[in-house]
Amino acid sequence: MRRRTLLATAALLPATRAFAQGNDWPNxxxxxxxxxxxxxxxxxxxxxxxxxxxxxxxxxxxxxxxxxxxxxxxxxxxxxxxxxxxxxxxxxxxxxxxxxxxxxxxxxxxxxxxxxxxxxxVPEALVAHPSLGVKTLPELIALAKRQPGRINIGTAGSAGISQLAAELFKAQTGIDITVVPYRGAAPAVVDLLGNSIQLLFADLPVILPHIRSNALVPVVLASRQRSPSLPDLPITAEHGFPQVLADxxxxxxxxxxxxxxxxxxxxxxxxxxxxxxxxxxxxxxxxxxxxxxxxxxxxxxxxxxxxxxxxxxxxxxxxxx
The missing domain is CATH 3.40.190.150 (Bordetella uptake gene, domain 1)
Incomplete structure (x- = not known):
């Protein structure tokens, strides 16, 4: 009987200790x-x-x-x-x-x-160099299909969310574009501004100043909801690609x-x-x-x-x- 009591008491100790920790936490x-x-x-x-x-x-x-x-x-x-x-x-x-x-x-x-x-x-935005001549996702897809393999899309890092977002975008839209991984957002943005690449997937805060100055054209937001920072920019689901999400x-x-x-x-x-x-x-x-x-x-x-x-x-x- 005594042994059962001891075992029952021991079984209660973790729960009792957890309650005590929560009761006086944080100190x-x-x-x-x-x-x-x-x-x-x-x-x-x-x-x-x-x-x-x-x-x-x-x-x-x-x-x-x-x-x-x-x-x-x-x-x-x-x-x-x-x-x-x-x-x-x-x-x-x-x-x-x-x-x-x-x-x-x-x-x-x-x-x-x-x-x-x-x-x-932090939503991922797809932006374009103005010289590409597209302002919407349907326009971009149509252009890419007319010029397969000729458009480059940069990413803000190798094997990160930016690159995977670009690969997901390619797979879901069925377009042939070349993914160019960079070692960070900064060099990718520099090359996009210089028109060495035509597209870029990147965190919205990184490219927002360039969008506001009209140096870059926002194409679409790979998010579940529109951003208060760019309320007029559509999300991918609005163009029929609900699975292209890269928040x-x-x-x-x-x-x-x-x-x-x-x-x-x-x-x-x-x-x-x-x-x-x-x-x-x-x-x-x-x-x-x-x-x-x-x-x-x-x-x-x-x-x-x-x-x-x-x-x-x-x-x-x-x-x-």
Whole structure:
């Protein structure tokens, strides 16, 4: 009888400990890992959210930049951290749903993490050099079919969402265009402005200033919804290509087995932070959108988009350099 009592008590300990952790959490600073160097979009997003999260959680948010391996080093560091709510990561979607299919990574998605929320949406826009003479997606498709193989489309990086978006675009529209991967958005934009390439898939914030100055022509947005920054620019679904989706998004995750009470508090904190003017307006000024999703919806997104990009990468035989 005594042994049964001891066993029953032991079985309750993890649940009791999780409740206790959630009840007094947080009681010290929280570390958010940014798996890229300072100054980039991932870093900017995390630092916009940090003060708003500090205000909600009443504890300092410490940003730690741990770049390398396309975001993999920082993401893996959090996966291997204690599931106590004090080590989190804000990561780009590429590190989570693309990298596992184009390179060897030491973590599994979503198994090694507790998904918390998508925090920012950054749509991918397809833009053209004005000399190409197209302003809409139907016009571009018609031109590409008249001139197979003669139009080049740049991408803001090899084996990233920009390149996979271009390959998905080719597969869905059936047009013959040449995909030209660049090592970053900056050189791709320079070549597009110089008319060395005619098209480019890139994050909207990167090319928005050139669209506003009329140096580049926006063709379509590969997103589920129109952007407040370019409300007149149609999305791919409006032209009959609902599967050409390439939202680049940034999200918050913790290590696997994060206690439910802590997850609930983090989820609510992100929801509140995403609605603050500082976060909302700060992201909107750059063509991005603050957002929030439930942990369940975020998990479903991880699984579905990972499968989409796995198929695209496999079909196009894409591997990271």
């Amino acid at each position: 010290r600073p929280i570390r958010i890992v940014v798996p890229f160097p300072p100054g980039g979009p991932n870093d900017i997003i995390a630092r916009l959210y940090a003060p708003a999260l500090t205000a909600v959680l009443k504890q300092p948010i410490v940003i730690e930049n741990r770049g390398g391996a396309g975001g993999g080093i920082g993401v893996d560091a959090v996966a291997k951290s204690a599931p106590d709510g004090y080590s989190l990561v804000i990561s780009s979607s590429g590190s989570l749903v693309i990298n596992p299919h184009v390179m060897n990574v030491p973590y599994k998605i979503p198994d090694d993490f507790t998904p918390i929320s998508v925090v920012t949406l 680049n998004w940034y999200s918050m995750l913790g290590p696997a087995k994060l206690p439910a009470p802590i997850l609930a508090k983090l989820s609510e904190a992100v929801k509140i932070a995403s609605q603050t003017p500082e976060v909302r307006d700060g992201l909107a000024s750059q063509g991005a959108q603050a957002t929030w999703t439930t942990p369940a919806d975020f998990t479903a997104r991880l699984i579905s988009e990972s499968e989409v990009w796995r198929r695209v990468a496999q079909a196009a035989n894409i591997r990271a350099d």
